[in-house]
Amino acid sequence: MKIAVVGGGSTYTPELVDGLARLGDRLPLTELVLIDPSAERLEPVGGLAQRILAHRGHPAKVVTTSELERGVDGANAVLIQLRVGGQQAREQDETWPLECGCLGQETTGAGGLAKALRTVPVVLDIAERVRESNPDAWIINFTNPVGIVTRGLLRAGHRAVGLCNVAIHLQRTFAELLDLPPEKVHLDHYGLNHLSWALHARHGGPAGEDLLPALLERHGTEIAERLKLPEPVLRELGVVPSPYLRYYYAHDEVVEKQRQGPSRASEVAALERELLRMYQDPSLVTKPSLLAERGGAFYSEAAVALAASLLGADDGGIQVVNGYNQGTFPQLPADAVIETPVHVTRQGPRPLPAPDLSPVFMGLISHVTAYEHLALDAANLGGRNRVYRALLAHPLVGQYDRAEALTDQLLAHNREYLPWL
Numbered sequence: 001m002k003i004a005v006v007g008g009g010s011t012y013t014p015e016l017v018d019g020l021a022r023l024g025d026r027l028p029l030t031e032l033v034l035i036d037p038s039a040e041r042l043e044p045v046g047g048l049a050q051r052i053l054a055h056r057g058h059p060a061k062v063v064t065t066s067e068l069e070r071g072v073d074g075a076n077a078v079l080i081q082l083r084v085g086g087q088q089a090r091e092q093d094e095t096w097p098l099e100c101g102c103l104g105q106e107t108t109g110a111g112g113l114a115k116a117l118r119t120v121p122v123v124l125d126i127a128e129r130v131r132e133s134n135p136d137a138w139i140i141n142f143t144n145p146v147g148i149v150t151r152g153l154l155r156a157g158h159r160a161v162g163l164c165n166v167a168i169h170l171q172r173t174f175a176e177l178l179d180l181p182p183e184k185v186h187l188d189h190y191g192l193n194h195l196s197w198a199l200h201a202r203h204g205g206p207a208g209e210d211l212l213p214a215l216l217e218r219h220g221t222e223i224a225e226r227l228k229l230p231e232p233v234l235r236e237l238g239v240v241p242s243p244y245l246r247y248y249y250a251h252d253e254v255v256e257k258q259r260q261g262p263s264r265a266s267e268v269a270a271l272e273r274e275l276l277r278m279y280q281d282p283s284l285v286t287k288p289s290l291l292a293e294r295g296g297a298f299y300s301e302a303a304v305a306l307a308a309s310l311l312g313a314d315d316g317g318i319q320v321v322n323g324y325n326q327g328t329f330p331q332l333p334a335d336a337v338i339e340t341p342v343h344v345t346r347q348g349p350r351p352l353p354a355p356d357l358s359p360v361f362m363g364l365i366s367h368v369t370a371y372e373h374l375a376l377d378a379a380n381l382g383g384r385n386r387v388y389r390a391l392l393a394h395p396l397v398g399q400y401d402r403a404e405a406l407t408d409q410l411l412a413h414n415r416e417y418l419p420w421l
Contacts, residue, residue, distance in 0.1 A: 001030055001311065001313070002033065002074055003031075003079065004071045005035065005079045006071075006072075006079065007080065009034065009041030010083075012299065013049060014045065014052060015287060015291055015294075015299050015300050016300050017053065018286070019303060019304045020053070021053050026314060029060045031060060031061055033063045033064075033071040033072075034063070034064045035072070039066070041276065047279070048287075051285045072130045072134055075137050076137060076311050077138045077307050077311060078130050078134075078137050078138070078139050079139075084115075085417060087272065089115075089417070090106050090264075091269075092114070093110075094264060097110040098258055100409070102396060103251060104255075106144060107144045107145045107146075107194050107244070108195075108247055110391060110396075113375050113378070113390055114414050115145060117387070117410075119144075120152045120376065121379065127160070138159050138161065140163055140303065141153060141162045142162075142163050142164070145193065146163070146193040146322055147162065147193035147322055148379070150193075150323070151335070151337040155376070159348070161322065161349060163299075164194070164339065165299040167189040167196070168299075168320070169298050173226070174211075174212075177218075177219045184203060184204055185202070185203070186204070186206055186208060186318070187341070188341065188355070189320045190340050190355070191365055192368055192372070193339045195245065197237075197239045197240065197241050198241075199212075199239050199355065201215060212239070216238070223240060227243050227245075233249060237360070248364065251396060268295075274290065275290060305317070305319055316344050316345040317343070320339060320340065320341050321342055321349055323349040324336070324337060328340060332365070333373075336372075370393055374390035375390045382421075387407050391403040
């Protein structure tokens, strides 16, 4: 079995490789291809990847290449985890919106739209080239903004599933607090990518006892601190929101903190420099603990589980992924991309019945779904008017004067990435 990783030079990659090595019995991998245009990243990451596999006694070989067609040829699955413009573009996404009093963030708000405009055309081009040489390959998209990018892939007819680590991170956090094995905690996780809520934490499986009320009662203060939200908000909602909901529930507070700096992009850039230096050490044979500060915790477990089910290496199971709505939420279009538990098999994700969500959640989901529709149109078709309309529709923008100013800023800072300009 061959898996190719586009953006394989990412400092995230050792997290993925660690999971492939530890969970080798779930996925009979024989070849891992890391594809990246940056030799200065690919060489140290590829070297560490091979050492991690060897240290675990895994027989798979690691191949590195800058040539996409060569790398994806014959691959059973292609993981896409790229960042168009690198941390420099992210730094811009996190700073210029602040000038307009809006959130500066790489996956939502004006910065998230900028990332979508840069990213969607590149990912679609990659996917088309994969399809030309390898039409049966599954595409697993980890590239942000996951919901918008995955919707673009699905609308173009690709065999694609979107993946994020938020759900598995919450599940592992709950399991730790409950002192239970992770497999004994089933999360009823519903919403959109980076706009989701854990409604229940069930013991043993989908029909098990809901442990969330007791969890909030005993550990509400700690969970609230991790989410950087007031505990009374969690108790009022009775659920646990994704960490990204803080950008909506405490927008002005977040903006004020961001203005004080430093940006997350600058912190990550420094982390990446140190990680790449560490990866060059030939004695390093495991992922360094510093990688946990980079983000993406438990990405490897989620990716291995998803790939194993899509490729028929196991009988499939219930996993939280991003895919078409297909009537799961009747309030949304069938082709909206949502993030929910589904049953994954080699035929792809099969939606499961969803609970009737409160308007407290469904209202925001519907609002952001409309924005994501407009954002994808802007990414696919270009045009200043489409960018403006997407920003005007976003609940974190919403005012015409801010939308006008943000449109001008976005286009000015991303001109080199938007050929239609």
